[in-house]
Amino acid sequence: MTPTVPRSRTTLSPLTPQADPAIHVTGLRRTYPGRTALRHLDLTVPAGSLTALIGPNGSGKTTTMRILLGLDRHDTGAGTVLGAPLTHPARYLPAVGALIEQPALYPRLTGRTNLRVLAELAGVGGDSIHRALALTGMEEQADRQVATYSLGMRQRLGIAAALLTEPRLLVLDEPTNGLDPVGTAQLRALLHGLTSDGTTVLISSHQLNELDALCDHFVFLHQGTTLFQGDREALTTCQQAFVEAAPERAEQLVPLIQAFEAAGHGVRRHENRLLVDAGPEQAGDLNRVAAAHGITLAHLAVRRPTLEEAFFSLLGQEPQC
Structure with a gap:
């Protein structure tokens, strides 16, 4: 059963209204x-x-x-x-x-x-x-x-x-x-x-x-x-979004990295996927870059940084995967 919360609330007069920061x-x-x-x-x-x-x-x-x-x-x-x-x-x-x-x-x-x-x-x-x-x-x-x-x-x-x-x-x-x-x-x-x-x-x-x-x-x-x-x-604004990509075949990971880097994008490899420094509006361009190099993408998605990734990015460190 989903909890419900009654609308009643005790008012303590010495405290300021809730419009101010708690x-x-x-x-x-x-x-x-x-x-x-x-x-x-x-x-x-x-x-x-x-x-x-x-x-x-x-x-x-x-x-x-x-x-x-x-x-x-x-x-x-x-x-x-x-x-x-x-x-x-x-x-x-x-x-x-x-x-x-x-x-x-x-x-x-x-x-x-x-x-x-x-x-x-x-x-x-x-x-x-x-x-x-x-x-x-x-x-x-x-x-x-x-x-x-x-x-x-x-x-x-x-x-x-x-x-x-x-x-x-x-x-x-x-x-x-x-x-x-x-x-x-x-x-x-x-x-x-x-x-x-x-x-x-x-x-x-x-x-x-x-x-x-x-x-x-x-x-x-x-x-x-x-x-x-x-x-x-605000967290998203200070942390650059990135595009997650993966080729159809694992042996195409290195060629795909080289293709994206040649197009001017920073690329990090995480297991069998690539994290590309690119905004949401560039996802289509990445797809075309892959196709131009004869690589079919099995996965292409815009992803916001997780809290862990954002935290380590603010520290200037890599996430502890």
Whole structure:
């Protein structure tokens, strides 16, 4: 069953309207003994967006999320979350739901009882528990002890806990950890439903293909700094599109490379296909170049860079295939 999201939402008067960015911080720096986690990091998350926070281990993703949630402090920098100052997290945290690293749950209590404890602490009623269980598909497992849950079930219960207060901002660190393909598809539908209702989602994951299909705004971090941030159009603009081509016969790969290079195109070989530095409007020209050299193309398609390819391109490196 596809999750649906009720239209009701708690309004917190001290916070600014959703027309402003949900998150806007500049110049964040965080140092620890012997290392620097963040080095002048800038981050803007548009309200109502599904934003991906992308970077290798040690790039500053989790540190950034912890600072936004008041779990850690920053040394320098400034900003706002839901219009309230970053230095006063108590003003915006009632409107924020989060799952960072592993969910903190009582293993000997049932899933429902865990949510009941958290709901009481948050000051929300039983309807919120029912709604959160329904949204995450955990109704049937709610009355089992958490100790009997799989990793994926614990992860879904942690997301349910984050949704108890119907947050305006949802922060998720590796939410697909332990989820099977069905659970991942359910999570995707849930997050799309939430953003359609106006919730802003900031999500970090190592599953770049999933983020590519899921998100509409992207932030690349590297060594504690912001490498890129923007929507898909901005990412495509700064990354040259290319044409993927493959000859009908494998022995024609080298002659095809030579033909394309002679026509003035840069060419990279990836397994049995060629990645040609050419725009969409040049696909027909490439087909004619191949035909002029007696080569029949079995595959010719314009392809945008994947998130991984875009990230390594911004670093000036080749993707780690």
